[in-house]
Amino acid sequence: MKTEKQPTLSVALAIGVATALMAGCATDRSAYNPSPEVIKHAMAAFKRDFDAKGAAGLDRLNTDKLQDVCNATNSKPSPDMAAVVEREQEAAIKLPADGKFLGDWKAGEKLAQSGRGMTWKDKAGIPNGGNCYNCHQISPAELSYGTIGPSLLHFGKTRGNSPEIQKYAYSKIYNSKAFSACSAMPRFGHAGALTETQIKDLVALLLDPTSPVNK
Amino acid sequence: MKYRIAVLAALTAAWTGPVLAQAKDPTIAGIEKYREMLGDDNPAELYEARGEQLWKKKAGPKNASLEQCDLGLGPGVVKGAYVQTPRYYADADRVMDMETRINWCRMNLQGVSEADIRKRPFGSADKPSEIEDLLTYVVTASKGMKMNVPTDHPKEREAFQLGQAVFHMRAGPYDFSCATCHGEDNLRIRLQELPNLTKAEDAKRAYVGWPAYRVSTSRVHTMQWRINDCFRQQRLPEPRYMSEAVNAVITYMAQTGNGAEYKGPALKR
Structure with a gap:
């Protein structure tokens, strides 16, 4: 194991190069092990070939360190690298000032249903949806759910409703990358996509004993 | 439009029916059923017909048709061209998909400005864009052929x-x-x-x-x-x-x- 505490992006890129070299003899064209040059080329294409539209400004093409690490490793960072970025993401989580995590599960259900927000067609200033059912099974009554994320049915029933679990659920929705560096799930709180109140409502949907999720 | 009503009714039934965890099966079965019902009828045929007229019609500042457009198999060859795209076109020195290539011909053969091409590439139900008609015409001419996209250049x-x-x-x-x-x-x-x-x-x-x-x-x-x-x-x-x-x-x-x-x-x- 590496002894250094703060592997940098250049380490991630070096890993990318090594993997790319190893994959050089593979004939499978579906394998994707990007070299730094390939990433640079693609990023240049993004900046050259995209135009700002509506709420979607060109600033969205400016990747942050976490995205750089995931892009350099095809979302498979080494355990060391993952641990470093996970700690950084965790450190940036803002927990509710009042120390309360549970909101209104009914508002949470509505939020979980809504997939709107943040595209160039969406009007700015209207609250974003949680997009939850796009990827997760949640309440048993909703049969139209996606499978990109794990099922959350009986989330609280199987885990209880302790303060620790509440904090975990809040933190996970706020920034999933604090737990899994290159998770497919957006960092809803970190990115400013959902407000503190909205995240509390989603936590209630998952953990409130009266929520249909736990019936 | 009768297609729309029939298919939507059917799809609605499939989507709101008693679906379980493996809900995709009835949905997909529903879609397949309606495809079957329509047989070869696809409203895209209207686009194809309009596209063929546009292809042959003299238009643009150069008052030319697109009949001499080289889609990759030589000037004027439409049949089979689609399944060999995207490809490298030497005259443009770039790789283009078929939609880009047809627009390239509109610019170069007909003299249509790039600004005009970019003005409204994606149409609406009431008013399709010309490229949607033209592309539908060109792709339909490759029906039944295997995708054979060149990869060597x-x-x-x-x-x-x-x-x-x-x-x-x-x-x-x-x-x-x-x-x-x-x-x-x-x-x-x-x-x-x-x-x-x-x-x-x-x-x-x-x-x-x-x-x-x-x-x-x-x-x-x-x-x-x-x-x-x-x-x-x-x-x-x-x-x-x-x-x-x-x-x-x-x-x-x-x-x-x-x-x-x-x-x-x-x-x-």
Whole structure:
């Protein structure tokens, strides 16, 4: 194991190069092990070939360190690298000032249903949806759910409703990358996509004993 | 439109029926049933007919038709051209998909300005864009042929590599890339199945699914539109129509899914 505490992006890129070299003899064209040059080329294409539209400004093409690490490793960072970025993401989580995590599960259900927000067609200033059912099974009554994320049915029933679990659920929705560096799930709180109140409502949907999720 | 009513009614039944965890099966069965019901009838035929007229009609500042357009198999050859795109075109010194290439001919043979081409590439149900008509005409002429996208030219390889990288690039407020939804097997958004476009089997099926007539929007959508809408849902800025980035992503998918039979414009919910 590496002894250094703060592997940098250049380490991630070096890993990318090594993997790319190893994959050089593979004939499978579906394998994707990007070299730094390939990433640079693609990023240049993004900046050259995209135009700002509506709420979607060109600033969205400016990747942050976490995205750089995931892009350099095809979302498979080494355990060391993952641990470093996970700690950084965790450190940036803002927990509710009042120390309360549970909101209104009914508002949470509505939020979980809504997939709107943040595209160039969406009007700015209207609250974003949680997009939850796009990827997760949640309440048993909703049969139209996606499978990109794990099922959350009986989330609280199987885990209880302790303060620790509440904090975990809040933190996970706020920034999933604090737990899994290159998770497919957006960092809803970190990115400013959902407000503190909205995240509390989603936590209630998952953990409130009266929520249909736990019936 | 009778197609629309019939298919929507049927799809609604499939979507709201008593579906269980494996809900995709009845839904897909529903879609297949309506495709079967329509047989070869696809409203895209209206686009094809209009597209053929446009192809042969003298237009633009140069008052020329598109009949001498070289789609890759020589001037004037339409049949079989679509299944060999995207490809490198020496005269333009770049890789283009068929939509970009037809527009290139409109600019170069007819003298249509690039600004005019870019003004309204994606039409509406009431008013399709000319490129949607033209493309539907050209692709239909390859019906029944196998996708045989060339991969040997250095620029074609380069386009594949760039497209693959753009496809996997995570960015924006949600950290999404194309691969977030289309990089693993057997995933769904809600009940919509997501092809894994990094693998030949799914890419084959998905690639020949465009352009498509969508019942829910009552119009033909092109692959350039499809890529545009994917980036919209990724919460990213808008990819420029016909740009290298968009053509590279299309090239990546086309080369990954090479070899499928092209059955003509698809019909989708």
